[in-house]
Amino acid sequence: MKKLINDASAVVTDFLAGFAAAHDDLVQVDHENRVVYRLGGAKEGKVGLVSGGGSGHEPLHGGFVGFGMLDAACCGEVFTSPVPDQVFAATQEVDSGAGVLHIVKNYTGDIMNFEMAAEMAAAEGITVEAVVVNDDVAVQDSLYTAGRRGVGLTVLLEKIVGAAAEDGMHLLALKELAERVIANGRSMGMALTSVTVPAAGKPTFELADDEIELGIGIHGEPGRERRKITTAAETAELMLKPILDDIDYRGSEVIAFVNGMGGTPLMELYVMYNEVRRVLEANGVRIVRDLVGNYITSLEMAGCSITLLKADEEMIKYWDAPVVTPGLRKGQ
Amino acid sequence: MALDLTAVNQWMSAFAADVHENADLLTDLDRQIGDADHGSNMDRGMAAVVALDPGSFDSPAAYLKKAGMTLVSTVGGASGPLYGTFLLRVAGGWPSDGDAAGLGSALRAGLDGLLQRGRAAVGDKTMIDALSPALDAYDAHAGEGIGPALTAAAEACAAGRDATIPLVAKKGRASYLGERSAGHQDPGATSMTMLIEAAARTLS
Numbered sequence: 001m002k003k004l005i006n007d008a009s010a011v012v013t014d015f016l017a018g019f020a021a022a023h024d025d026l027v028q029v030d031h032e033n034r035v036v037y038r039l040g041g042a043k044e045g046k047v048g049l050v051s052g053g054g055s056g057h058e059p060l061h062g063g064f065v066g067f068g069m070l071d072a073a074c075c076g077e078v079f080t081s082p083v084p085d086q087v088f089a090a091t092q093e094v095d096s097g098a099g100v101l102h103i104v105k106n107y108t109g110d111i112m113n114f115e116m117a118a119e120m121a122a123a124e125g126i127t128v129e130a131v132v133v134n135d136d137v138a139v140q141d142s143l144y145t146a147g148r149r150g151v152g153l154t155v156l157l158e159k160i161v162g163a164a165a166e167d168g169m170h171l172l173a174l175k176e177l178a179e180r181v182i183a184n185g186r187s188m189g190m191a192l193t194s195v196t197v198p199a200a201g202k203p204t205f206e207l208a209d210d211e212i213e214l215g216i217g218i219h220g221e222p223g224r225e226r227r228k229i230t231t232a233a234e235t236a237e238l239m240l241k242p243i244l245d246d247i248d249y250r251g252s253e254v255i256a257f258v259n260g261m262g263g264t265p266l267m268e269l270y271v272m273y274n275e276v277r278r279v280l281e282a283n284g285v286r287i288v289r290d291l292v293g294n295y296i297t298s299l300e301m302a303g304c305s306i307t308l309l310k311a312d313e314e315m316i317k318y319w320d321a322p323v324v325t326p327g328l329r330k331g332q
Numbered sequence: 333m334a335l336d337l338t339a340v341n342q343w344m345s346a347f348a349a350d351v352h353e354n355a356d357l358l359t360d361l362d363r364q365i366g367d368a369d370h371g372s373n374m375d376r377g378m379a380a381v382v383a384l385d386p387g388s389f390d391s392p393a394a395y396l397k398k399a400g401m402t403l404v405s406t407v408g409g410a411s412g413p414l415y416g417t418f419l420l421r422v423a424g425g426w427p428s429d430g431d432a433a434g435l436g437s438a439l440r441a442g443l444d445g446l447l448q449r450g451r452a453a454v455g456d457k458t459m460i461d462a463l464s465p466a467l468d469a470y471d472a473h474a475g476e477g478i479g480p481a482l483t484a485a486a487e488a489c490a491a492g493r494d495a496t497i498p499l500v501a502k503k504g505r506a507s508y509l510g511e512r513s514a515g516h517q518d519p520g521a522t523s524m525t526m527l528i529e530a531a532a533r534t535l536s
Contacts, residue, residue: 009372009376054408076408076409077369077372077373077376077408078369079367079368079369080367080369080373080408080409081408081409081410082408083404083405083406083407083408083412084404084405084413085404085405107410107505108410108450108503108504108505109408109409109410109411109412109413112410112412112413112414112449112450113408113412113413115413116404116413138508139508140510144500144502144507145502145507145508145510146504146507146508149508197367197368197369199359199369199372200359200363200368200369200372202363202368204363204367204368205363217508219367219505220367220368221366221367221505221508221509222508222509222512223508
């Protein structure tokens with residue numbers, strides 16, 4: 001293992017110390033609970049948005065705390081969901097009386113820990129609603145799996161719902177908007193290399209020099225299929241097919257998101273985006289907004305994911321709204 | 333044998349030592365079908381549990397309850413809520429007079445908590461596949477006393493753990509693998525077996 005760390009067990013502590021110092025104009029960090037808060041605290045009358053998950057996916061979620069996006073992000077250990085105490089502390093802190101929305105990615109651990117925190121918050125009289133993001137088409141959503149994983153769509157959802165919350169939308173309407181985003185967004189990922197969790201010290205899986213893993217998750221969980229590497233053009237087709245088979249995007253306007261897993265140069269992400277455009281055009285899907293870059297990563301893994309969100313007018317309006325966070329900025 | 337504070341503290345210490353010694357094994361099993369953190373997470377949580385001062389609790393149930401809350405607060409992932417819920421429920425049912433039937437129902441309350449929190453069933457390739465047969469074996473031998481009942485439970489638990497190898501996972505992260513999860517031993521069933529084996533060594 002070759003990493004820029006001091007001690008594998010202190011990596012989250014050390015990263016948060018640096019993150020807090022680098023972005024002290026936007027956020028403040030509760031180091032004891034490992035929660036990133038928006039500078040200035042809860043805004044009166046605004047619904048609090050709390051997300052969180054394992055660390056190692058930066059800028060998600062801490063990097064999306066700030067004006068127009070999240071109010072708090074709870075940082076777990078690397079690839080491990082935060083504990084209920086963290087989520088409960090964040091929920092209490094950001095509640096200004098308008099209630100709190102939990103944005104949870106669909107993983108067994110995340111669901112259980114956010115559920116326990118919501119029970120604790122409810123016992124304190126805080127109104128909490130939760131939405132579960134489950135956009136990864138690599139996993140079959142059936143009784144025989146834990147369901148589709150939450151991946152790239154989480155970024156688009158936090159932006160759109162964050163802007164709506166900033167606009168004063170109330171809790172139940174926000175939840176409805178978030179659920180509409182979830183219903184209309186799908187993703188698919190792929191890996192060129194494996195990933196090494198610092199505490200494990202060894203790659204999570206082995207991938208030969210000429211192999212790719214299609215349908216990879218953001219924790220190095222193996223995907224649908226292992227196959228020989230091919231061109232970006234064919235890779236884009238292989239990744240988009242299951243997305244286009246899952247939801248009928250034909251004739252729709254979409255927000256297209258090509259996300260880097262952490263170890264892939266932007267140059268290659270733009271190559272992929274160009275291929276995504278070509279495939280979507282051939283399938284009668286119109287890209288109206290886009291996002292290309294490393295936003296929900298898997299440590300040093302090389303690879304990418306593609307997310308398509310069938311966007312209605314309201315979603316586009318909130319996508320276009322200003323946002324000022326360490327990880328995503330947009331002006332008026 | 334009394335199920336007193338000292339015995340319960342020995343149980344937790346023995347489990348913590350096993351988890352620590354086998355942290356790499358647990359993480360390695362998790363690497364094969366999950367996300368390579370079960371050993372390090374459980375090790376961190378149990379280190380926090382053994383750091384509790386048993387002298388500051390007035391009953392074994394109070395100590396076990398705090399141990400469960402400590403796991404919920406320190407482990408994260410699915411294991412934190414699951415092991416935490418298990419110990420909280422076991423604490424809630426802890427027998428005051430130390431009889432075998434009472435311990436059996438306390439452990440079964442723990443299993444019920446796991447079923448509720450994890451929404452998993454027998455055969456899903458989870459820790460339930462080790463714990464459920466273990467408690468059936470316990471009940472079958474409860475008439476012989478706590479010692480023989482826990483010994484039988486530990487054996488059944490290990491057999492249940494081994495029987496997870498051919499199973500296809502239907503819950504948790506391993507379920508993403510579908511058929512590819514077959515052929516691997518479930519990490520949660522492995523740590524659960526350590527917990528029941530530790531009980532057999534310390535509570536009987």
